[in-house]
Amino acid sequence: MESPKYKRVVIKLSGEALAGELGYGLEHKILDSIAQQVKEIVSIGIEIAIVVGGGNIWRGVSGSARGMDRATADYMGMLATVINALALQDALESRGVPTRVLSAIEMRQVAEPYIRRRAIRHLEKGRVVIFAAGTGNPYFSTDTTAALRAAEIEAEVILMAKKVDGVYDSDPKKNPDAQKFKELTYIDVLNKGLGVMDSTATSLCMDNNIPLIVFSILEEGNIKKVLMGEEIGTIVGREQNG
Template sequence: MVAPKYWRVVLKLSGEALAGSLGYGIDPDVVNNIAVQIKEVMEHRVQLAIVVGGGNIWRGVAGSAKGMDRATADYMGMLATVINSLALQDALEKQGVDTRTQTAIEMREVAEPYIRRRAIRHMEKGRVVIFAGGTGNPYFSTDTTAALRAAEIEAQVILMAKRVDGVYDSDPLKNPNARKFQELTFIEMLNRGLGVMDATAASLCMDNKIPVIVFDLTEEGNIKKAVFGEKIGTYIGGEFNGR
């Protein structure tokens, strides 16, 4: 049997992805579909951690743009990620997947505090760990959270799940002639202003040699394909992967 290419993985889910066609809030069918895909991956003894965004409920940058104090707006965004994380945890446990949610902002009644060594131990025991609450600090995106946590737990890759099948030179939903990239370096991504992740997250990935695979979450089975190293989406690394 073919073994997974990556055995310790951080899966980055955007909050918008959880909203599905609703455009806002949490679509239970979408969350359940994600849980089914994750269960399939966990059957191969992959160690998996998840970082979830909160944009389906609240975006700190948007609140700040309308006059709200930036730090306050960002803390609200962190709380939105906790709501999403608990919804995903519930869906995973209904699929029989042992899951722990750890938050950067302490709230012991609903989740564990983030402790690096405990998170690694959970994964070694076959549990999915969901990192909620961002980094616990304002002014940092959940992309940066994914990069930071991936470095801390020594993950081999970040799987960045989107609603498009990779990285394009322009918006494929608006430009039918948009060109998809099979591979990119982080420097090229930043120089082109492609907006896959912010510069802080990209810098953390470059410094710690953690590649990122951007792929389409809406196609069933793609999480497993990415974990097994199949050529899907766009590979972003310090150098080309030769795919």
Template sequence: MDVPEQVPSYKRVILKLSGEALAGTMGYGIDPEVVYSIAVQIKEVVQLGVEVAIVVGGGNIWRGVAGSTKGMDRATADYMGMLATVINSLALQDALSKHEVDTRVQTAIEMREVAEPYIRRRAIRHLEKGRVVIFAAGTGNPYFSTDTTAALRAAEVEAEVILMAKRVDGVYDSDPLKNVNAKKFGNLSYIDVLNKGLGVMDSTATSLCMDNKIPLIVFNLNENGNIKKAVLGQNVGTYVGGGTIGE
């Protein structure tokens, strides 16, 4: 019996991973088993011929906002957070390399001994050659989140969609981990996200996606195969941006 051909709905994607996702159940640090699992899922997508770029947060190691609320200079705290994203990016690169996935880390803060500096045309060239590109150190500027980094890089490399990997299976009207009656949304517009304050990503990032017509798919990372399903256009979470999944 022939296996039906799997045709991706997107050619080039940005995968947004939170730092907390890499910590797994530990809540902090890096869980090698979780990183291994994520690498396996990313490899599945690369094998479909999809060009994958990744933006990873650093909240499992350091959160700049938390540091600033305790008296630390906000810019300094944010720079520390950017360095945390580099640590996570190198861990993810190592896991992908062990699965024979050609990977490059590009940092917004120059550190040539461990990664390439971010150069837009070079990043696009890597993607065209089938390499996974991990964008680290945020935008290189304090006061901007890694959500904003994902939106900015998606616009710069002309990605067709941002895959927002979360701990829940979509966007709800309240926290489903605290409210059993929380209602899940299937489709949302950017304006809905902003007006309802749904917390999909911060308002700067949401506005950037809206202005550049970059859709989002919010889904549960903890369910194996969901990254691939999202790329194939299957309904695995909440679609933000108007229209329907796969359009």
């Protein structure tokens, strides 16, 4: 069997992806699909950390736009990510995959507190680590969490699992002529304002030379395809000669 391209990875799951076609809440078909795919890749020795968003339940930015205090709205969003993390943990463990939820906001009854060395030890023991509650700070997105945690645990790549199959020059849902990018540099993402991840997260990835692969989570088996080196979606990194 062909060996995987990566040994330790961070998967960033957007809340919207977890909602599937429902558009809100959790779609169990998507959870089951993700859990099954993760089980397969854990079985071939890849160390998996997952950062979950909370946009399927609550978005801090939209709460702030309605006049709510921004910090309060963001903390509510962090709690939404804990709900998603627990749902994902349950789906994984029902398939026999050992899993730990590490929360940046302490809540010992449902999750372990985030400690970098503990997270790395869990990964080394073959457990899937789910990072919840963002960075634990308002004003930072879960995209930034993915970049930060990837740097901390020395992950080789961040997989951006979304509802779209890559990065386009405009919204493919609104523009049927939207062009998909196969490769991009971090600077391209920043200069063109592409919605891969926010500028803070992109800059953090650029500074630490962590590549991103943006792909669709809705197609069964895509996570394994990416990890085995199959060229799907869009890859973001430094220039080839950089």
